Amino acid sequence: MKTVKLRDAKALLSALIEDAAQGRPTTITRHGVAVAVLTPIEAARKLYPQKAHSFADLLLSFPGGVEFERNASPPRDVDL
Template identity: 45%
Template sequence: MKEIQLKDAKATLSAVVDQAVQGNPTIITRHGRKEAVVLSFSEYEKLKQVPSFGRLLASYPGDEDDIPLRGNKPSRIIDL
């Protein structure tokens, strides 16, 4: 992924957007720190649809009986 400074991105915004539409996102940096990413709207839409881990767990179609109970035995020896 290409990186470009904010001042250069301002000067060449049209080209940066054209690259994003062609599937080449660009990272925008400010004072050497990564601040933003320019990507195509279609890529943004794909990323927006990815559910969070919590939503994936909440949507688990199984029953409570499908998940084995956790044992009381410690899984490892702990030195105190």
């Protein structure tokens, strides 16, 4: 894996992105300490899977088992 200083990474960003697209990750350092990795998207998707759920999916996944009681008292009077 290639290692690049942050200052150099700013200047070489297009080339580093092309490397990542070709499957070659790059470690980015700041003051000699590794702080980030520019990695191919396939590797990132394995680490951080995107699970986009709709609100309907969320409601349907509710396990149930809870009963709610409706308040049977009449609504209050409102003077308009």
